Amino acid sequence: MNVNDDPQWRALAQDWTAPSRADGGADLPSLAEVRRRARLQTAVFVAELAVCAAAAAALAWRAVHGAAWLPTLTGAAFTAFALLAAIWAWRTRDAGSADSVRDALRTSIGQTRTWLRWIAAGYAICAGALIHLAVMVADAAPPAPAIAAAAAAFVLATLVALAIAHRRQRRRLSNLRTLQADLYETGDTDR
Amino acid sequence: MGRDPDFERVLAEHRPMLMRIVASHEADPERRRDLLQDILLALWRALPGYRGDGELRAFLARVAHNRCVSHVARAVAEPATAALHDQLAQAADGIEAAERQQRQERLLAAVRRLPLGLRQPVVLTLEGFGPKDIADILGLNPNTVSIRLTRAKAALRSALMGEPSDERE
Structure with a gap:
């Protein structure tokens, strides 16, 4: 059934596509805004890579200058994980080209599950960071107390942020599944 | 570029x-x-x-x-329902345009109230896409598209005529 075959749909379509006074072009973002948003995403990714590179360089310098192997190892593991997370986030930043709404939903659900796994890994990394910090504090040449306290506070703040993100992503997953059920309810013959 | x-x-x-x-x-x-x-x-x-x-x-x-x-x-x-503008006070080209604007706003509000599974084929139908194109875009069977459009049309008719509808989110 095409809209032109049904007078009721045809009448609705005429109202739907009538020029709208509110549709004066003011709401359409400019191409410059679109490009700026794309550049911002790229800048965030590059900044994350730069931070990981700087952390890796600092660890390498410490290793070369005789730092204890355990803190260096845990620091390297933490940096590697952060780098992988940044690369993963960059690769999954846009699902707009999925071939169908069903695929887009599946992609969104998959990304949300990945975020939840990443958050779970984040909890483990925070625990590892606290262990790493404890190891450094117990080391023969511990960091200054203020630095250790700041690092611990940073890890605790990260744990809080992860907990908030965890709640948000669980809610999003629930919504996506509800949408999926709504769009593809049982009884419909879908492809 | x-x-x-x-x-x-x-x-x-x-x-x-x-x-x-x-x-x-x-x-x-x-x-x-x-x-x-x-x-x-x-x-x-x-x-x-x-x-x-x-x-x-x-x-x-x-x-x-x-x-x-x-x-x-x-x-x-x-979606939260935003307050509608007062189109009648701003009509620049007569009562007919204002009435058309008002019908359009009512239709848009009614479409938004549809469940997402009905809303999407309705929007595409109103944009002039045929059932095959709609099925391709949404990844559905064409029969499913037809079934949903039948239900959606009934829901829109109820909404536009102010009658209670079974199709709500």
């Missing part, structure tokens, strides 16, 4: 359709603008990959609907 003039031309030609798809999924003006930006960014990235297989309108509608689904999922609840 050769891509930008093409992108601008495509936007200019299909802007009304994109605006209506966005409006059917989001009532709040600020969030509508964010959603539109999301869609335009997705289109800007996806257009170079358009190989000419199928109508460009259908390709744009598919990307737009995909982003709208993600947006609705992020929004958690059903």
Whole structure:
């Protein structure tokens, strides 16, 4: 059934596509805004890579200058994980080209599950960071107390942020599944 | 850059359709603008990959609907109903235009109240897509599209005539 075959749909379509006074072009973002948003995403990714590179360089310098192997190892593991997370986030930043709404939903659900796994890994990394910090504090040449306290506070703040993100992503997953059920309810013959 | 003039031309030609798809999924003006930006960014990235297989309108509608689904999922609840403007006070070209504007706003509000599974084929039908194109865009069986459109038409008729409907989110 095409809209032109049904007078009721045809009448609705005429109202739907009538020029709208509110549709004066003011709401359409400019191409410059679109490009700026794309550049911002790229800048965030590059900044994350730069931070990981700087952390890796600092660890390498410490290793070369005789730092204890355990803190260096845990620091390297933490940096590697952060780098992988940044690369993963960059690769999954846009699902707009999925071939169908069903695929887009599946992609969104998959990304949300990945975020939840990443958050779970984040909890483990925070625990590892606290262990790493404890190891450094117990080391023969511990960091200054203020630095250790700041690092611990940073890890605790990260744990809080992860907990908030965890709640948000669980809610999003629930919504996506509800949408999926709504769009593809049982009884419909879908492809 | 050769891509930008093409992108601008495509936007200019299909802007009304994109605006209506966005409006059917989001009532709040600020969030509508964010959603539109999301869609335009997705289109800007996806257009170079358009190989000419199928109508460009259908390709744009598919990307737009995909982003709208993600947006609705992020929004958690059903779209908030924004206050409608007083079109009668602003009519510049007579009573007929004001009445048409009012019918359009009522239709848009009724479409937004439909469950997402009915809303999407309705929006595409109103944009002039046929059942086969709608099935391709939404990844559905054409029979399913027909069934949903029948239910949606009944729900819209009830909503526009002020009768209670069974099709609510």
